[in-house]
Amino acid sequence: MRVADLTxxxxxxxxxxxxLKRGRWTPRAVARFLLQAGDRSVRQAARRPQALVQITALHGLLAGLARNRRxxxxxxxxxxxxxxxxxGLLDERDHISAADTLTLAxxxxxxxxxGSTRWSGALAIALDLADGRLARHQHTVTPFGDYADTFADAAFWTWLTLRHEPNRLVRAAAITAWALPIATVTAIGIRHGTMPERPRPTLLRPAAAMQAVVAMRHLLRR
Structure with a gap:
């Protein structure tokens, strides 16, 4: 069975x-990997027109809010x-959930x-808690939402820290808490030829504690 046909x-x-591993990561293997991954992505999107419309509409709204900004x-x-x-990470679902919408936002x-207000860190934490509770309550947890949550955290908190945090130690800790785990998991997956479990931060792990620290420092900074 072709990769594109796997459900x-x-x-x-x-x-x-x-x-990719069998091809020893040669340029030819990388090109074949990208072609097959792209083919599967297009096919999976075509099978979920409702999700495609939802995501396009949401990002159209966000693009309007982002106009003339960097x-x-x-x-x-x-x-x-x-x-x-x-x-394709939606598995059997053909639409994104309300929790997914909050995560992408x-x-x-x-x-x-x-994103540039003093309250942006607190707002991100509130959205994070809301989308998690909503996904569990509505039983809409999917690999799509799971991974989107991880990347949303990494994208927002790394950006906020590098853009607004003057303390070098806090900035280094942010990279360690959010960007480094994703890079490590990706490298392990490519090296071993199988997708490892992603890091799962909880309230007792460093990433959650870093969110509170960065958000509070950003809120109190003049």
């Missing part, structure tokens, strides 16, 4: 990574592309005026 998102990802529309366009290319805060 299980994890199985398809493992098959793609194994393809990073602005470019950030929103990247978010749209990543979302559309990963619709959180990840795009840096592109809007809300």
């Amino acid at each position: 299980d998102s994890r199985a398809a990802t493992d098959a793609l990574l194994e393809l 990073p602005g529309p470019g950030w929103v366009a990247a978010s749209w592309a990543l979302s559309v290319l990963h619709l 959180r990840g795009n805060l840096p592109a809007t005026a809300l």
Whole structure:
């Protein structure tokens, strides 16, 4: 069976990574990996027209809010592309949930005026708690929402820290808490040819504590 025909998102990802590993990461193997990954992404998006319309409408609204701002529309366009290319992670669902909408909105805060306010860190935490509770209450947890949550955290908090945090130690800690785990998991997946479990921060782990620290410092800073 071709990778594009696999319905299980994890199985398809493992098959793609194994393809890359068998090819020893040569330019030809990388090109084949990208072509097959793109083919599957397009097919999965075509099978979920409702989700495609929802994501396009949401990002259209966000693009309007991001007009004449930096990073602005470019950030929103990247978010749209990543979302559309990963619709296969919705598994059996053909639409995104309300929780997914909140997650994507959180990840795009840096592109809007809300991202530059003193309250942006507190707002991101509130959206994070709300989308998690909503997903559990409505039983709409999917790999799409799970991974979108991780990348929304990494994108927003890394941006907020590098853009507004003057303390070098706090900035280094932010990179360690959010960007480093994603880079590590990606490297492990490529090296071993299988998708590892993503880091799962909880209230007792460093990423959650860093959110509180960065948000409070940003709120109290003049």
